[in-house]
Structure formats: structure tokens, C-alpha cells
Amino acid sequence: MLNLISFCLFLSFISFVLTQWMKLKTGQNLPPGPTKLPLIGNMHRLVGAVPYVTLRDLSKQYGKELMHLQLGEVSVVVVSSAEVAKLFLKTHDLDFASRPRILAGDEVFYERSDLVFSPYGEYWRQMRKVCMTELLSARTVRSFSYIRQDESHRLLDRVRSSSRAGRPINIVDEVTSFMSSVVCRAAFGSDAYKEFTTME
Structure with missing residues (x-):
């Protein structure tokens, strides 16, 4: 009985690894980046060094302006150019204003109904207005x-x-x-x- 359970667990682990590997292999229209490993992606490249120095060295090797990294299940695009960063942060800032949807935001924060994880829109603007007037106003800070x-x-x-x-x-x-x-x-x-x- 124990051998059967171990075998089933082994098969499920192998199928999980293969699924993750296929997800990593099928990324389309992404900037260039280093080769990914199953499950951890490119996380092994950021261990044991100063992260921004590692990212700078990787961007010189794989893309001077844009580079794609896979950190576990999270797909990350690293911007190394001031001109491209301006496109992300100023020209097209509304397209990138929302945080990515993660399980913690759905489960812990009631379908992302808090200020941090809620998507950009009318609800988020109202929440920010309440925080600014009730929590972060000069009168409240002085109190x-x-x-x-x-x-x-x-x-x-x-x-x-x-x-x-x-x-x-x-x-x-x-x-x-x-x-x-x-x-x-x-x-x-x-x-x-x-x-x-x-x-x-």
C-alpha cells in the first residue's frame, strides 16, 4: 500500500514538473532572457549576489533595454533603459497601474477588495481618497x-x-x-x- 502511494505521489510530481516546464517553454512575444529551469525559472541567477548588480549584468548579456525573467511562476520584464521606463511609468502608466492577480489577494483580502491589491479603477480611486482624508491627512498625523x-x-x-x-x-x-x-x-x-x- 505504501509503495502505491509513493508511486502516485511520484507520478503527480513528474506531471507537475512537466506542466511547469511546458508553461515556461510556451512564452510568446517576450523579450530575450536567460534559459529557465523548471519550477524555479531564473531564481537561481539572483541568489548569492547583489540583485541590482546581477540584473545589470544579465541585461548587458540578454537585452540592453528589456529582458524577461521567470521567477517561479511569476513572469517578470526588467527595464534597463530610461526611455523605455518612461513608456512604462508615464506614457502607458494606466496599463501597468494594477498589481498582478495573485492567490493571496483573492483569498486573504476578499477578492482584492483592499487598497493594495485592488485593480486600478473607480473603486481604487475611492479607497485612496478615503485613506488620504481619514488616515493620512495632516490633522490625523498631528493627532x-x-x-x-x-x-x-x-x-x-x-x-x-x-x-x-x-x-x-x-x-x-x-x-x-x-x-x-x-x-x-x-x-x-x-x-x-x-x-x-x-x-x-
Whole structure:
């Protein structure tokens, strides 16, 4: 019985790999790019180096203005020219304003009904207007200034006490704690970040 289950799993894995391989092979009207591997595409070329340097070197080899990469199941076009980038970001910006449809946007965010994953259109413009007037207005930002001041004083007190005791200070951790505390206090009214870290 175990051998039968193992064989079925092996067959399903092989069929999945072949399906992905065929998807990668049938891309049409795409810019030139490096050879892809099944499942991971070109992700192996971006590991272990600074990504923008790797992309620059690949674009010199495969296409000075446009290059196609396959990152897992996501098809990516890399633009390396200012003139072509202007076409994407300014001339035809409405064609590229929406984010690609992914499963997380459909399942977690109720068919992409949030601001981040919703497609560009009237609904997105209304959501942005609500965010700008209710969340990001100058009056709302000023109303949370006491939280920022309080957390700044706490950060300075921690740095002072560590320096007086001769202990090293990890600035990255301190700034991360500061920002997380400000966001948690503004969003939830209490420092949920510190409560969570003290529980650990």
C-alpha cells in the first residue's frame, strides 16, 4: 500500500514538473532572457549576489533595454533603459497601474477588495481618497504626534542607559522597536509589539 502511494505521489510530481516546464517553454512575444529551469525559472541567477548588480549584468548579456525573467511562476520584464521606463511609468502608466492577480489577494483580502491589491479603477480611486482624508491627512498625523514624542524619549532613554552601563547598542533593533511601537500604539491604542516580544 505504501509503495502505491509513493508511486502516485511520484507520478503527480513528474506531471507537475512537466506542466511547469511546458508553461515556461510556451512564452510568446517576450523579450530575450536567460534559459529557465523548471519550477524555479531564473531564481537561481539572483541568489548569492547583489540583485541590482546581477540584473545589470544579465541585461548587458540578454537585452540592453528589456529582458524577461521567470521567477517561479511569476513572469517578470526588467527595464534597463530610461526611455523605455518612461513608456512604462508615464506614457502607458494606466496599463501597468494594477498589481498582478495573485492567490493571496483573492483569498486573504476578499477578492482584492483592499487598497493594495485592488485593480486600478473607480473603486481604487475611492479607497485612496478615503485613506488620504481619514488616515493620512495632516490633522490625523498631528493627532498622533504625542505617541512619536513619547517613543522618541523612550528610545533615547534606552540608548542613554546602555551607553552609561557600557553595553553595546544594536541600532537596527532599537529603531525597529521604535517604529513598531509607534505603529502599534497608533493602530491599536497599546504597545502590542512590546507585549508580544516580552511574551517570547
